[in-house]
Amino acid sequence: EAQVTQNPRYLITVTGKKLTVTCSQNMNHEYMSWYRQDPGLGLRQIYYSMNVEVTDKGDVPEGYKVSRKEKRNFPLILESPSPNQTSLYFCASSPYGGGIDEQYFGPGTRLTVT
Amino acid sequence: GQNIDQPTEMTATEGAIVQINCTYQTSGFNGLFWYQQHAGEAPTFLSYNVLDGLEEKGRFSSFLSRSKGYSYLLLKELQMKDSASYLCAPYSGAGSYQLTFGKGTKLSVIP
Numbered sequence: 001e002a003q004v005t006q007n008p009r010y011l012i013t014v015t016g017k018k019l020t021v022t023c024s025q026n027m028n029h030e031y032m033s034w035y036r037q038d039p040g041l042g043l044r045q046i047y048y049s050m051n052v053e054v055t056d057k058g059d060v061p062e063g064y065k066v067s068r069k070e071k072r073n074f075p076l077i078l079e080s081p082s083p084n085q086t087s088l089y090f091c092a093s094s095p096y097g098g099g100i101d102e103q104y105f106g107p108g109t110r111l112t113v114t
Numbered sequence: 115g116q117n118i119d120q121p122t123e124m125t126a127t128e129g130a131i132v133q134i135n136c137t138y139q140t141s142g143f144n145g146l147f148w149y150q151q152h153a154g155e156a157p158t159f160l161s162y163n164v165l166d167g168l169e170e171k172g173r174f175s176s177f178l179s180r181s182k183g184y185s186y187l188l189l190k191e192l193q194m195k196d197s198a199s200y201l202c203a204p205y206s207g208a209g210s211y212q213l214t215f216g217k218g219t220k221l222s223v224i225p
Contacts, residue, residue, distance in 0.1 A: 040217070043218070045215075058212055059212070102159040103159065103213075105158070106156060108155075
């Protein structure tokens with residue numbers, strides 16, 4: 001089944017404890033992206049990747065890192081999480097590398113930082 | 115930068131027609147996406163308009179006016195399952211891979 005998977009789906013952690021949220025897609029998509037969604041603020045792009053080893057900042061990149069070593073994986077890294085990073089996170093992928101096409105979203109990861 | 119405006123909430127009756135508007139100001143424009151998001155779920159793609167005019171897809175239609183920076187999503191024969199948030203996202207294209215979404219319109223369909 002064609003899909004985008006994220007792990008973990010739920011995570012409660014403490015301030016400063018490094019964490020990684022994994023994202024994987026099995027559709028051979030070139031474009032991948034991370035978003036966070038907060039009440040009243042909508043869906044905001046954190047980072048995106050046009051292809052392997054090519055990443056760039058979205059609207060809210062502060063406090064996050066990403067890497068794209070393989071086409072299928074695009075992990076989101078929080079080196080030192082803070083409470084303001086408590087949010088619902090979505091990973092997405094899109095088939096067209098020359099621009100953005102229809103995006104397929106993962107199921108989301110609900111992160112709480114205490 | 116981008117400025118995207120959508121109504122925060124709307125309510126409509128089952129079986130009726132509802133229009134959800136989206137206005138935008140962007141530096142560069144290639145097209146506009148509409149996504150549907152049910153509560154607690156991931157967004158799913160509805161449409162992508164590049165040219166001016168109305169595009170119909172079953173009960174859902176999407177309209178675009180590039181000169182006015184305006185789009186709307188038209189939902190006909192509303193069903194309870196259409197209760198969801200609807201997100202618009204103008205895409206600038208021209209080598210940009212960044213996408214900014216509007217804050218979304220929460221639609222409630224009532225019996």
